Amino acid sequence: MNATTFFMLIVRRQLLLAVRRPIEIANPLLFFLMVIVLFPLGLGPAPAQLATFAPGIFWIVVLLANLLTADTLFRSDFDDGSLEQLLLSRQPLYLSALAAITAHWLLTGVLLALVSPVFALMLNLAPSAIPTLMGALLLGSAVLSLLGGVGAALTVGLKRGGMLISLLILPLYLPVLIFGHGAVVASVGGLPVAPYLAILGAMLCLAIALAPLAMALGLRISVDA
Amino acid sequence: MWSFFHKLGSPPWLYRISGSILRWLLPLTIVALFAGAVWGLLFTPPDFRQGNSYRIIYIHVPAAVVALAGYYVMAIAGAISLIWKMKMADVALRASAPIGAALTFIALVTGAIWGKPTWGTWWVWDARITSMLILLFLYLGIIALYEAYDNKEAAGKACAVLALVGTVNIPIIYKSVDWWYSLHQPASIKFTGESTIDPSMLYPLLFMITAFYALFTCCLLLNMRAELLSRERRTGWIARLVAESR
Secondary structure (H helix, E strand, O other), X not given: OOHHHHHHHHHHHHHHHHHHOHHHHHHHHHHHHHHHHHHHHHHOOOHHHHHHHHHHHHHHHHHHHXXXXXXXXXXXXXXXXXXXXXXXXXXOHHHHHHHHHHHHHHHHHHHHHHHHHHHHHHOOOOHHHHXXXXXXXXXXXXXXXXXXXXXXXXXOOOOOOHHHHHHHHHHHHHHHHHHHHHXXXXXXXXXXXXXXXXXXXXXXXXXXXXXXXXXXXXXXXXHHO | XXXXXXXXXXXXXXXXXXHHHHHHHHHHHHHHHHHHHHHHHHOOOOEOOOEOHHHHHHHHHHHHHHHHHHHHHHHHHHHHHHHHOOHHHHHHHHHHHHXXXXXXXXXXXXXXXXXHHHHXXXXXXXXXXXXXXXXXXXXXXXXHHHHHOXXXXXXXXXXXXXXXXXXXXXXXXXXXXXXXXXXOOOOOOOOHHHOOOOHXXXXXXXXXXXXXXXXXXXXXXXXXXXXHHHHOOOOHHHHHHHHHHO
């Protein structure tokens, strides 16, 4: 089996598993909606004020949604033993990790990016900033998924990984928050957004190259322990 | 050279050599810290703008410098542990995390105390302060991950991976926080350290930084010895050590 077929097979398997349990797909979206509702209630419903905070609100909620789903990335595979099969497989673990992350990104980051225009209108974000918001979300959430995968790989063997993973991973999420937020703010202000998106893209390149290596190491440690 | 490197992997050898290093390094460090503090607090001229309040620099700056260096010590120990599977590197990694966290905390607290008379506020979301706060979180993450594992060998390796991931990320985090700060430029607060520091203040500062490095080394060795004793408590060399000391 060549690498591409293997990669596609793993992605397909992860997506199938998710489609069979649709609530797992809906959970991050519902979470996204509910946390967004909290902000107008907490900060006050004044449209101008909401518009100022909207880029920050979006990114913080995406960060949290990613964090919550990252914990479950390898959990069921670890529990039913299919993770050990991947470790024993002749295909590199780098590839399986990257495939699992791709599926995770499609189910959280891409979905959130697709529904984000609706929430952007609810928060009174300038409509001209919506394409930038979606582009930044697509790039940024891929980085978040990759970093979250490292945390998930390191904590999958632990019984109480949920709270721990946020402590490990949130500091690493900050650059994405800063530049993702910067892109949307620049777009609202009519400034060029390309530099921000380019930096997010550079982060994504670095994360694709290195994060699956750390994930592979982490998965081996977790299975050995 | 290589035989020295291999010997580092042996717990009894490391325990003995660290004991003989500590015997002279620890008193020397205590004397140096005391001397440096006296030099900095009593025998340097007051700053013409900040008066005497700047003297906290002799604790604040050394703590911050060594806290940053400590992360790299930890990451290098992690790399050694992953590449050469050396158990003592795990011990060093585990031992340096709490020291680094404590130094980062000291740097943040002394910074806040210094900020009150200088800037008129305890806390500012300045790029450097924010970066130090994130460094504290990175240290705490390592400690939390280590404590979460029951199998301490796996804990060491997992922390090594996390420390290396953190090392790649630290420059990115620092640059992005700098960027974020330049976007949110607050109005009136400015770091006063821009004028070049006078030699009469610089020498005690450098002396204190060296003393803090020595303090870090002492704490690291003491922590490593404690960790070694607890990990190896069922082995023969510990039993002999206890028998000898009786």
